Amino acid sequence: MNSQFYEFWGNFLTHVAQGQKQVEEMSAWMKQGYTGADDLATLFRRAYGLNVPDTGSAQNPQAWQDAVAEFQKGFTQFAAQYGWVTQDEHQQVLEKCADLEKQVQAQQATLKQLRDLLAKKGLGHSELLQHMQGSLKDQSDQFQALMESILSAFKDKS
Numbered sequence: 249m250n251s252q253f254y255e256f257w258g259n260f261l262t263h264v265a266q267g268q269k270q271v272e273e274m275s276a277w278m279k280q281g282y283t284g285a286d287d288l289a290t291l292f293r294r295a296y297g298l299n300v301p302d303t304g305s306a307q308n309p310q311a312w313q314d315a316v317a318e319f320q321k322g323f324t325q326f327a328a329q330y331g332w333v334t335q336d337e338h339q340q341v342l343e344k345c346a347d348l349e350k351q352v353q354a355q356q357a358t359l360k361q362l363r364d365l366l367a368k369k370g371l372g373h374s375e376l377l378q379h380m381q382g383s384l385k386d387q388s389d390q391f392q393a394l395m396e397s398i399l400s401a402f403k404d405k406s
Contacts, residue, residue, distance in 0.1 A: 253322030256295035
């Protein structure tokens with residue numbers, strides 16, 4: 249991260265120690281695109297070397313945009329070190345969570361509907377297990393009968 253970013257935050261935190269108003273102004277200032285909040289804008293210009301010349305000429309807008317982009321990049325890196333996420337990222341996660349909750353509810357409703365259908369047809373869990381056991385027994389009996397008939401066919405030939 250660049251030194252201006254740390255200089256800005258150092259000065260900002262010093263000012264924060266002087267009053268809670270700075271924190272509220274900081275939040276509003278960032279939401280306004282880093283304009284307004286004169287104390288913070290002045291602090292930002294000073295840290296990023298964007299002081300307006302005394303002649304009253306307009307400041308280079310590209311230099312301002314570059315400084316804001318550099319600040320945002322530094323802030324993103326700084327925030328990542330502490331596990332912070334942006335409001336946009338947080339909102340995306342909330343929306344994804346809500347979508348997944350809807351999906352879970354839909355799947356639970358489908359499972360309930362399928363279980364109800366099985367129960368109506370007498371194929372609930374226990375009925376289904378009994379049906380499967382009966383089918384396996386029938387297959388086993390048929391296989392045994394087949395083996396006995398094959399064995400008797402070979403005995404008859406010998």
